[in-house]
Amino acid sequence: MQSLQEKASEWSGVNPNDAFAIDETNLYQKLGLQTFINLSTNFYNRVYDDEEEWFRSIFANSKKEDAIQNQYEFFVQRMGGPPLYSQRRGHPALIARHRPFPVTRQAAERWLHHMQQALESSTDIDSDSKTKMLNFFRHTAFFLVAGDELKNQKQSIACKHAASKPAAV
Amino acid sequence: MQSLQEKASEWSGVNPNDAFAIDETNLYQKLGLQTFINLSTNFYNRVYDDEEEWFRSIFANSKKEDAIQNQYEFFVQRMGGPPLYSQRRGHPALIARHRPFPVTRQAAERWLHHMQQALESSTDIDSDSKTKMLNFFRHTAFFLVAGDELKNQKQSIACKHAASKPAAV
Numbered sequence: 009m010q011s012l013q014e015k016a017s018e019w020s021g022v023n024p025n026d027a028f029a030i031d032e033t034n035l036y037q038k039l040g041l042q043t044f045i046n047l048s049t050n051f052y053n054r055v056y057d058d059e060e061e062w063f064r065s066i067f068a069n070s071k072k073e074d075a076i077q078n079q080y081e082f083f084v085q086r087m088g089g090p091p092l093y094s095q096r097r098g099h100p101a102l103i104a105r106h107r108p109f110p111v112t113r114q115a116a117e118r119w120l121h122h123m124q125q126a127l128e129s130s131t132d133i134d135s136d137s138k139t140k141m142l143n144f145f146r147h148t149a150f151f152l153v154a155g156d157e158l159k160n161q162k163q164s165i166a167c168k169h170a171a172s173k174p175a176a177v
Numbered sequence: 178m179q180s181l182q183e184k185a186s187e188w189s190g191v192n193p194n195d196a197f198a199i200d201e202t203n204l205y206q207k208l209g210l211q212t213f214i215n216l217s218t219n220f221y222n223r224v225y226d227d228e229e230e231w232f233r234s235i236f237a238n239s240k241k242e243d244a245i246q247n248q249y250e251f252f253v254q255r256m257g258g259p260p261l262y263s264q265r266r267g268h269p270a271l272i273a274r275h276r277p278f279p280v281t282r283q284a285a286e287r288w289l290h291h292m293q294q295a296l297e298s299s300t301d302i303d304s305d306s307k308t309k310m311l312n313f314f315r316h317t318a319f320f321l322v323a324g325d326e327l328k329n330q331k332q333s334i335a336c337k338h339a340a341s342k343p344a345a346v
Binding site for chain 2: 011012013016024025027028031090091094095096097098099100101102103104107147148151155158
């Protein structure tokens with residue numbers, strides 16, 4: 009059985025070394041907090057204004073300012089800064105926290121489309137950092153698609169079991 | 178509704194500031210790779226020899242050497258060292274990766290019992306680092322108990338939905 013990592017690499021086209029090249033330099037020290045706040049604000053402005061209703065609706069139950077804070081605090085923590093996210097919300101637990109959302113391949117590509125646009129429009133981020141971040145985001149997006157499929161597997165097993173009970177009684 | 182972090186804090190008795198005090202110093206630089214390998218080896222020797230069969234059986238389908246490597250690579254990565262875990266396996270995704278296991282409060286306490294013994298028997302770790310690590314482990318163990326309950330909630334909703342379908346047909 010393919011691991012989460014293998015699926016993420018195959019589906020994203022980004023191998024783990026490229027995905028985690030974000031750890032070669034401390035991007036938080038290089039870019040600073042405000043750059044991450046700006047990036048997440050730019051990204052979520054695009055998401056909440058998306059003309060594609062199916063994608064926009066995924067975020068309908070979340071306040072934009074919360075989505076922005078959750079995202080930049082995670083990025084800061086993961087890219088060498090203080091553990092802002094964990095101090096406030098605990099472990100990132102990326103797959104579990106995405107359980108409520110349908111993280112399909114199509115949704116991953118749409119997320120990446122907006123993030124690529126946000127990165128391209130950012131004047132605070134050098135091109136090497138942009139490449140590293142985009143590889144990390146692309147691999148992570150498809151890691152979450154793989155995580156989403158796990159969820160479906162588990163549910164169907166649980167429901168088979170539940171369905172078999174009444175028949176046995 | 179209580180968040181994962183709030184549940185972890187309440188159930189473990191460890192507040193987030195104490196849990197994430199591991200980030201105040203770079204424990205990997207302070208302790209070194211071999212200390213983490215020794216700790217995880219010591220811990221899993223205890224787990225795989227546990228006289229409590231219900232706890233030992235949770236690990237029955239995992240090879241001890243894999244369990245040791247997964248654990249110390251995660252600890253190294255989380256405590257300031259190179260991202261060994263993510264390069265090999267992807268994001269920690271702690272809750273999702275514990276889905277196959279029954280992470281009850283009782284299991285969390287048993288895990289912590291063995292980890293406390295392993296830490297106490299370690300001569301490579303100073304007492305301040307031991308305190309920080311134990312607070313982190315205790316908070317994390319109950320964070321996973323909270324994550325385990327999420328899994329059950331989701332299943333019951335999914336199964337209710339599945340069960341209602343045949344009735345409607």
